[in-house]
Every structure is written in C-alpha cells, then in structure tokens.
Amino acid sequence: MKKALWISISLAALVAIGVLTFKLFEPVFTYKSGWSPLPEAVGLTGETADPKWTAQSAVAEQALKAGRANMDAPALSAALSIDGKLVWRGVVGLSDAERRLKADFDTRFRIGSTSKAVTAAAVGVLIDRGKLRLEQPIGGFPHAVTLGQVMSHRAGIRNYGLCLCFPIWEHQNTRHFRNINDQIEVVRSSPLLFKPGSDFAYTSLGFNLAGAAIEQASGQPYGVYMNQAVFQPLGMKRTSLNETDSAGFYEAEPGRYKRAFAVDNSIRWPSGGIVSTPSDMVALGNAMLDDRLLSAATRKLLVSVPTEGRTKDGEIYAYGWRHSDWTLFKGKLKLDSYHHNGTAVGSTSIFVVLPEKRIVLSLMMNKGGEDVDDISAVADQIFEAFIVSP
Numbered sequence: 001m002k003k004a005l006w007i008s009i010s011l012a013a014l015v016a017i018g019v020l021t022f023k024l025f026e027p028v029f030t031y032k033s034g035w036s037p038l039p040e041a042v043g044l045t046g047e048t049a050d051p052k053w054t055a056q057s058a059v060a061e062q063a064l065k066a067g068r069a070n071m072d073a074p075a076l077s078a079a080l081s082i083d084g085k086l087v088w089r090g091v092v093g094l095s096d097a098e099r100r101l102k103a104d105f106d107t108r109f110r111i112g113s114t115s116k117a118v119t120a121a122a123v124g125v126l127i128d129r130g131k132l133r134l135e136q137p138i139g140g141f142p143h144a145v146t147l148g149q150v151m152s153h154r155a156g157i158r159n160y161g162l163c164l165c166f167p168i169w170e171h172q173n174t175r176h177f178r179n180i181n182d183q184i185e186v187v188r189s190s191p192l193l194f195k196p197g198s199d200f201a202y203t204s205l206g207f208n209l210a211g212a213a214i215e216q217a218s219g220q221p222y223g224v225y226m227n228q229a230v231f232q233p234l235g236m237k238r239t240s241l242n243e244t245d246s247a248g249f250y251e252a253e254p255g256r257y258k259r260a261f262a263v264d265n266s267i268r269w270p271s272g273g274i275v276s277t278p279s280d281m282v283a284l285g286n287a288m289l290d291d292r293l294l295s296a297a298t299r300k301l302l303v304s305v306p307t308e309g310r311t312k313d314g315e316i317y318a319y320g321w322r323h324s325d326w327t328l329f330k331g332k333l334k335l336d337s338y339h340h341n342g343t344a345v346g347s348t349s350i351f352v353v354l355p356e357k358r359i360v361l362s363l364m365m366n367k368g369g370e371d372v373d374d375i376s377a378v379a380d381q382i383f384e385a386f387i388v389s390p
Contacts (some may be wrong), residue, residue: 027172027175027261031251034258038072041065042102044092048325049085057088057098059385064090067378072252073367075103076375078382079278081360084286087386089355095247095366097257108238108246108275109364110265111349112342115274118230118239119210120151120320121284124294125229127301131217134301134319138209139216140181142188145196150209150321154199156192157206170205170267172339180211180222196302200314204271210320211270222269234287236280238383241266246275249346260346260368272344285353285360288338303338326354328383333390341372347383350375357387 044065048057060080068076075093079086095103102297111118126132134148145155160171161185167174170186177183187205194201211222218225223241231239249260265273287293288303303323305316316324326337339352349364349370361382363375 005257007322012346014084022266027167030261035253035256036097036258038074038255038257039066039094039097039100041093042100044090044165045102045104046090047088049087053386055335056086056385057090060088060382061090063337063381063385065092067375067381068092068365071090071365071367071374072254072257073365074250074252074257075104075107075247076363076365076378077103077107077109077278078361078363078378079105079282080362080382080386081282081286082386083358084289084292086279093365094297097248099127099190103247103366106238106277108243108277109349110243110246110249110342110344110347111272111276111281111351111364111368112344112347113268113272114273114281114340114342114349114351115272116151116204116207116210116320116341117273117338117351118226118284119207119214119270119328120278121230121293122214122226123147123210123320124298124302125239126214126217127298128295138213140212141198141209143192144265145209147213148319149196149308150206150213151310152200152306152314152317153202153206154306154314155196155203155206155209155340156194156201156202157187158193158197159201159203159205159207159242172261172263173267174262174264175267176264180208183267183269184207197308200309200311200317202317204268207271207320208268213300214270223340225266230284230293231280232292234280234283236276239274239276239280241269241273241275243275245358247347249344250367252367257367263345264265268321272342276364278364281349281351281362281364284361284362285351288353289355289358302319316367326352327381328380328387329389333387341376343369343372348372348375350379352379352383354383359383359386 077091149155178380325334
C-alpha cells in the first residue's frame with residue numbers, strides 16, 4: 001500500500017514538474033509545431049496620389065512584391081509621403097494566412113520599438129505646453145533618473161531578462177499589465193547598470209518611464225493622452241494600444257509559416273506596444289517636418305543626440321529617435337535621417353524621415369525577426385525610386 005502511494009506521489013510530482021517546465025519554456029517547446037506551407041501571395045494593391053509619380057510608384061511596387069517574396073512574409077505594407085502629402089502606398093500579401101484574408105491599407109501591424117518615436121511625439125506636445133522638460137526627474141521612481149536619460153537610454157535601467165513568470169522570458173510576456181505603473185514595477189527594484197548619464201544601454205523596460213512622465217504631466221492615462229494629443233490631431237485613425245482587428249502575427253521560414261507565440265504587449269505600451277498602419281505612421285513623420293504638431297525647437301530637441309554616454313548605439317540615439325545618415329545608391333548619396341525600427345513578436349517595422357528631401361517612409365510586415373536588414377533593403381529600393389540618383 002505504501003509503495004503504491006509513493007508511486008502515485010512520484011508520478012504526480014513528475015507531471016507537475018513537466019507542466020511547470022513546459023509553461024516556463026513554452027515558446028521553445030511549441031516552436032517546431034504548427035508550421036504550414038506559405039500560401040501563394042495575393043496581388044499587390046497600389047495607390048498613387050498624382051499621375052506624375054506613376055513611374056516611381058511602379059518601381060516601388062515591384063520592390064514591395066519582391067521584398068515580400070524574399071522575406072517569406074505573409075504581408076508587406078508601405079507608405080511614402082513627400083512635402084507632407086501621401087504620395088504612394090502599397091500592400092501585398094495576407095493579413096490572415098490561415099483564412100487567406102488579403103491585407104489592405106487599413107491592416108494594422110505591431111510596430112514594436114518604433115512606438116518609442118510615437119511616444120516621443122506625445123512628450124514633445126507636453127514640452128511645448130510647458131508641462132515637461134527633459135531635465136526633470138521621473139517622479140515615483142526609486143532611482144534618480146531624468147526624462148531625457150530615460151528617453152535616450154542613458155538612465156542605466158536594464159532591458160528584458162529572465163523572470164519568475166510564464167514563460168521565463170520577459171520579452172515574451174503573457175501577463176496583462178493594467179497600467180504604466182504595473183509596467184514600471186518590473187524594473188523598480190532592479191539595480192542600475194551604471195550611473196545615469198554616463199553610458200548607453202538600450203532598454204524598452206526603461207523607456208516605459210516616459211509613459212509615466214506623460215501620465216504625471218497630463219493627468220490622464222497614457223493611452224487616453226496619446227489618442228487626444230497625437231493620434232486624433234494627426235488623423236491616425238488606425239493607431240492604438242488595442243490589437244483588436246490587427247493582422248495575424250507570424251513566424252516565417254522559406255516556404256512555410258506559423259502563428260507567432262501569443263504575447264501580451266501591455267508590458268511595453270510606450271516602448272513597443274503600439275499597433276498602426278504605414279499610412280498613419282507617415283502622418284506622424286510629416287509632423288517632424290513642420291509645425292502641425294510640435295514647434296521647430298521641440299522637433300530639433302527630440303532628434304538631438306545627447307553629448308554624454310555616446311557608447312555603442314549611443315552615438316546616434318536621441319530622444320525616442322535615432323539620428324544618423326541614411327545611405328542610398330551604394331554609398332553615393334548620404335542623407336540626414338531620423339528613424340526607428342521595431343522587431344515585435346510576429347511583426348517588424350521600419351520608419352524613416354529624410355528631412356533634406358522632406359520624404360517619410362514606413363514599412364511593416366506581419367513576420368517577426370531579430371533584425372531589420374531585409375526590410376531596410378526594401379526601404380532603400382523604394383527611396384531610390386523617388387529620389388534622383390546623384
């Protein structure tokens with residue numbers, strides 16, 4: 001009798017350990033299952049605002065089609081503006097690969113860390129209203145860090161790591177965070193990596209504190225203020241924190257795809273939790289070229305790289321924006337650019353403003369990845385379609 005009892009207890013313990021192990025490492029255990037052949041891409045939909053851009057648009061559309069095929073992305077979507085006006089947009093592929101639903105101009109994608117540039121715009125509105133300064137401390141945080149240090153990744157706050165959660169990786173979070181304060185709790189007790197202002201360490205968890213500053217200055221929840229201060233004024237009707245009616249999010253390999261692991265992006269709303277469309281993001285980029293949302297002084301401030309902590313990527317990182325040369329035509333042309341990219345779970349985006357040419361470009365796809373080299377190459381081809389070769 002005792003032997004049977006011990007066997008039962010041992011089996012129960014093994015089952016419990018197995019379930020616990022599976023939940024901790026679920027993304028790894030499920031990665032090899034659920035793959036399906038990638039369906040044939042549906043035709044491209046393009047739209048050109050003015051007949052004078054017809055030839056350029058045709059080249060851009062070919063680049064979009066080829067890029068989707070080369071990257072094995074279910075869908076790839078892009079929009080480009082010149083002088084503050086939407087000139088061309090195109091989309092090819094499937095927003096929902098299982099149901100064979102065609103992507104269109106309203107298809108919404110996770111923009112990942114490109115969200116930081118969007119949050120920076122909201123900070124800029126509050127700077128212009130005299131309610132925020134980059135030099136001011138973040139209230140309610142145990143470490144003495146400023147808004148500017150947080151937004152430029154110079155506060156010394158850690159990035160994603162391991163956690164006592166399911167799964168064990170914070171960047172694949174499945175827990176729902178109710179508000180910005182809950183997001184900040186993740187790093188509140190973590191020691192700083194270095195003295196604030198002395199170095200650079202990219203951190204989405206740290207950038208979330210910019211959302212706290214927005215809430216403290218505006219007296220409104222982050223999402224409410226973003227909608228009132230940025231999305232509505234710029235006509236960004238398809239941009240939000242809510243992922244309802246977004247595209248399906250996928251992992252893809254040559255010739256096959258699967259649904260990406262289901263995450264909850266409420267852990268990173270200000271730093272990586274926004275969903276949008278290329279057309280909406282182009283509207284935001286246009287706001288960096290004139291006074292429609294921010295003053296010239298504030299726009300210049302947001303893209304100014306701090307003098308301290310210029311190590312690693314700190315050489316080009318400003319406040320929610322990267323600021324560097326953008327090279328085209330195999331190095332023959334270098335243009336000043338403000339830009340950001342995002343590598344979200346099941347989605348990738350790239351967002352570029354070329355102020356000298358007054359051109360804004362946004363690309364998004366519902367395929368995840370760890371880098372943006374391939375989608376950046378497509379961006380270059382589209383730029384080169386609309387810019388005269390030197």
